[in-house]
Amino acid sequence: MTTIGGKKREKIDRLAELAARDEERGVSLWQDAFRRLRRNPAAIIGAVILTIFVLVALIGPFLVPYGPTDTMGIREGLIKPGVIPGSSSEHWFGYDHQGRDVFSRMIVGARQTLLVGVVATLIGLAVGVLIGGVAGAAAGLGGRWGRWVDSTLMRFIDMLLALPSLLLAVSIAALLGPSLTTVMIAVGMVSVPVFARLLRGSMIAQSNSDYVLAATSLGVRKSKIAVAHVLPNSLAPVIVQATLTLATAIIEAAALSFLGLGNPDSATPEWGVMLADAQQYLGIRPELAIYPAVAIIITALGFTLLGESMREALDPKLRK
């Protein structure tokens, strides 16, 4: 196998592609990328992790053995100063400091985590795409106005980007007061500059492409080109980035909760809050910190694996 030269291998690949062409009819570009994703082990692992995570988040809360806010450990007198019972066959992950079932709390917390991650990312995506899209279109239109709009928006974005993201999130959260909505908005705003810059850069790069030249040569208006041609072609990296942002959003949301800026109502358990609570009992029950920490890491890893694989699958250089 190693004797096959690059040229030859390319040819074989081309042939395989041509052979595949017939069944490819009616298949869109995204489906094409999806097929490539399926062949990537990293993508599979990421997808499996995320599927489990999403399933747990969606249906888990209906199946949990105990109520997540039920302080049964205290009721039953099991929690004493310096004593928190560990895992048992009834309570797989044991009790927390308030005598609640940790396993149930972890599962219900998954839904919270997913909700915060998705909503925060959507907020960031919406605002970022709006700013980046306007800037990219303005840069493409050119002229004094176009350049002015573009550079003003980007100056603002650069300012946001210059601040460390967690610091920015903490400032926004502190400004809005601790709540779940606060976490979502704060984490979402932090990702705005990334989305905006990415979309704008992608649009500017696409503006130099041949199909833009061809459309221009047919008299298509600049604004139409920006919206109908450049924008759809520039979205792929943004969508990939959204997947990656989900990972950081989950971590940042946990961090905000950890810092006490999250939902003050402990009726809805959250991995970040659980992590914060476990701090004081590290000496007795270090597992209490490990469960949410590992859950956060694995979920973030799932999004990262899938996001990176998507980036590869959609890369125009690897495409063809």
Added chain:
Amino acid sequence: MALLDVEDLSVTFARRGQRTVRAVDGVSFSVNAGEVVGLVGESGCGKSVTSLAIMGLLPKQPGLQVSGKAVFDGTDLLQIDDRSRRDIRGRDVAMIFQDPLSSLNPVVPIGLQVTEVLTRHRGMRGEAAAKEAAQLLDRVGIPDPKRRLKEYPHQLSGGMRQRALIAMAVACQPRLLIADEPTTALDVTIQAQILELLKDLVQDSGTALVMITHDLGVVAGMCDTINVLYGGRVVETARRRPLFRQPRHPYTVGLLGSVPRLDAGRGERLNPIPGSVRDLLPWPDGCAFAPRCDRRVDACIGEPPELVLTHDGRSYRCVNPAPLPGLTPGDEVRTAVPGPATPGSVPAQAVPDEPPAVPGLAAAPSEEETP
């Protein structure tokens, strides 16, 4: 008056920290209504820049300078404002590019890209536009056009993509079509089909076609008039037959020599020089082709050769053109002044007595020889 008159078109790219590139240097040619005109030359001679300048499509970068005229139907395309230029593009003048895959938007179905032009210039929408688009695809020989309209560019073969682009270009029956190496990116068999299609389309609709290519074989099959470009200048212009039968400029001779079907006996080859643009000349000015020319004489260096017009409507830029048949090569060097066969073809000043001796270069043979 011609449909398109390009007069003294020059394009320079000046970039900070880089040499100024004069990509097009005083190019003039004209295209009559319904005529097929070829622009031929090797890579980097300024063919694409010429066509982009005419279309107003050159990248708006600082340091870009365009001068001259490109008069289309009475209006100078280089002077009009952006709005009228956008109206003319696609409706009166359209262009076809080299790489059909990258010239189509990969994430938009073919149908939308075709109807876009119909909406823009013919105000067609919805059903009517879709129907017309299907007819257009059918006209350019795409089978099952209704289904193809829904497909994406990557689902079409290379030839089919170029057909789709041609359909978009002829959608408004433009009076002038510029095709910049439309077949270079395609397989040989497909190339012939695409050329055939272009030929049929322009014949049927009376569209004038500017065919840009580096391949004389392409030109031989379809062009009425041919302009040979070298180093940003038109070095020879002639109707197709005379050009192929009696090329005068040594560069044309060389180009023909590399087309085996014609002129097989001569077998001349160009020895390629990297870059091949004007600013590589080792002397201040002169004929750009001189470093590679086997007919070079002293007069070739110093100032660029004047355009020589012959009685039969041909022209070339050369002080020592290839001889016409009937004269032995040796004679031609000395007596190229109006001979019996070519009244008024070559100005006397251009003809030196002595074969050349150019400093810094290997002695150039003054006559054509067959090894």
